[in-house]
Amino acid sequence: MHHTETSKQKLSSAGEVQLTAEQHPLIGSIGEVSAILESLQSNRLFVVIDKPAYHASGADAVLEPLFLQRTTTWFTNFELNPKLVDVQRGVEAYRDCQPDFMIALGGGTAIDLAKLIGSIAVQAESARDIATGRATIEVPGKPLMAIPTTAGTGSEATHFAVVYVDGKKYSVAHPSLLPRYAIVDSTLTASLPKRMTAATGLDALCQAIESIWAVGATEESLEYASEAARLAFGNVVIATNSPTPASRDAMCRAAHLAGKAINITKTTAPHALSYALTSRHGVPHGMAVAITLAPMLAFNAGVTDQDCTDPRGAAAVRDRIAGILDVLGTDNVEDACASIKNLLQKIDCPTTLEAVGVKTSDELQTIVDSVNVERLSNNPRRASQNQLLHLLRNTIP
Numbered sequence: 001m002h003h004t005e006t007s008k009q010k011l012s013s014a015g016e017v018q019l020t021a022e023q024h025p026l027i028g029s030i031g032e033v034s035a036i037l038e039s040l041q042s043n044r045l046f047v048v049i050d051k052p053a054y055h056a057s058g059a060d061a062v063l064e065p066l067f068l069q070r071t072t073t074w075f076t077n078f079e080l081n082p083k084l085v086d087v088q089r090g091v092e093a094y095r096d097c098q099p100d101f102m103i104a105l106g107g108g109t110a111i112d113l114a115k116l117i118g119s120i121a122v123q124a125e126s127a128r129d130i131a132t133g134r135a136t137i138e139v140p141g142k143p144l145m146a147i148p149t150t151a152g153t154g155s156e157a158t159h160f161a162v163v164y165v166d167g168k169k170y171s172v173a174h175p176s177l178l179p180r181y182a183i184v185d186s187t188l189t190a191s192l193p194k195r196m197t198a199a200t201g202l203d204a205l206c207q208a209i210e211s212i213w214a215v216g217a218t219e220e221s222l223e224y225a226s227e228a229a230r231l232a233f234g235n236v237v238i239a240t241n242s243p244t245p246a247s248r249d250a251m252c253r254a255a256h257l258a259g260k261a262i263n264i265t266k267t268t269a270p271h272a273l274s275y276a277l278t279s280r281h282g283v284p285h286g287m288a289v290a291i292t293l294a295p296m297l298a299f300n301a302g303v304t305d306q307d308c309t310d311p312r313g314a315a316a317v318r319d320r321i322a323g324i325l326d327v328l329g330t331d332n333v334e335d336a337c338a339s340i341k342n343l344l345q346k347i348d349c350p351t352t353l354e355a356v357g358v359k360t361s362d363e364l365q366t367i368v369d370s371v372n373v374e375r376l377s378n379n380p381r382r383a384s385q386n387q388l389l390h391l392l393r394n395t396i397p
Ligand SMILES: [Zn+2]
Pocket: 153, 203, 207, 271, 285, 289
């Protein structure tokens, strides 16, 4: 649990906060939800909840009485990975009940859906147009409290949300999408199944590492990302294979800090490459990202001034990559890649594209064709389609 003195102070000034992308959600533990709702005098709730996670996390015991005391509209039946149809259904339900506060509980899907529903419901433009970037968010939605029950996405700390439209992945970004409150409480992750702990923990690790080498990296983001990478690398195997309260707690902190880091920097090549692996090959998000982490680390470590996309130059990128190697406990790239591969194997994450069903050149080409150009431009070393193909072919033995 992360109930610190500063979080207490932050919570007590909750009422007057005007959020921008640079600001942060107010952090509390599950026991504080009641006081927050009281202080806001919130009586009409719209809750986006992953039902299995609601019960498995034990959040039901705390939240159920609070929901019963208020007019609460539930939105619960949605698929894994946010889809436009679910956003559209949610927007209709939201408009019918006109809530004064929103709560999202679950993994990244529930939190991203809540961000999109709460925001799109108060815009004039259609959900489809906003999701696909043809229209923009103009007015902020009602405040949102995000309660993650996985330690991975960090969505509670970011101002963007992923949505799939006709199988294609989009990211909607707006400062007002940043949740007002984040309940980061590791007790909620105590019963998280092994495979989900692994996949979500890898998302946190990759987000942290990508954030360190990202073109968008700042001094502030580096602080969050370095700490997140250290915590995730040091704890994801224990949290997956023999979880302890301390390792669960460390992973929750890692995920939240990685979220704060990518809220500033956004992600890079491994994320850009991952979305087709998830939508076409059914690979859980964090694992889909992790598969290309080591090859991209090796690639980015070879950055030169000729192919560097960071205006600060190749030496500055190499400095940050040295910081990543340090977290991985080595000073050479080959060992670092071996160490990532070893970690993936320990938690049963596939380490090759072949292992997740990408077997032919055509299939590989489809993955590379699907890459989001904007995310790729945030990678510190320019990568042509051919370079990506070559790089990824090496992961197919
Ligand atoms: Zn991610």
